[in-house]
Amino acid sequence: MKRLALVALAGIVLAGCGDGDIDRARKAAAYHLKDPESAQFRNDRVVGKDGTVCGEVNGKNSLGAYVGFSKYVALRKDDGSYMALVDADGQSSLVSSTCD
Template identity: 40%
Template sequence: MKKLALSLIVISLAGCSTPPRPAPAKPLILYRYPMNENTVLLAHTMASYDLKDPDSAKFRDTFFVTSDGRGEARDKSKDSWCIEINGKNSYGAYTGFSWALLPAGGRSVIMGNSPAGAVASQLCASAIYPPAG
């Protein structure tokens, strides 16, 4: 009987232990790199394609974004494009600047005012310049 009681106590205590906590995830750092003039024009054309009035689009910032911080030695095939754009709505008024993202290898632009736009805004707005050197 004593062995049974001792076994029950050990089993119940073993169930009370808390599992170890996983290490916190390392934050993703995104770096921004400049585009040449021709690529900027292409990015602007692609980002304004689905706007109601593409010819009236205004642009404020356009750059490559990637998690590779190696500068010119980075794998450029993994670069996404960030474009900050202000377009007109159906009433002819500007809606305010928002981010558009063309993911690496993608063929479509994720606009800041779309359902996935929060992701585009977060990625583009959080990009930093790579360390010098």
């Protein structure tokens, strides 16, 4: 009985190891940065039932300095992957209308 409980617990823990919507959206947003490995995220959230993700991303420039947080929106495609738009200058109406 203890063994069965342990196996069930391990299954529950491992089930959470896959990439969720926010993880896949973060990868899509980081792709647009000069140094994707340096990406920092905050305020990530899923908006709507279609899996759209909004948040803010920060990354390093060519000189290795962080440039400051920019808003991003990531839209889920039919295959479950994401495409993202990073609004570095605050002018994107898509990001504003979807996330604000």
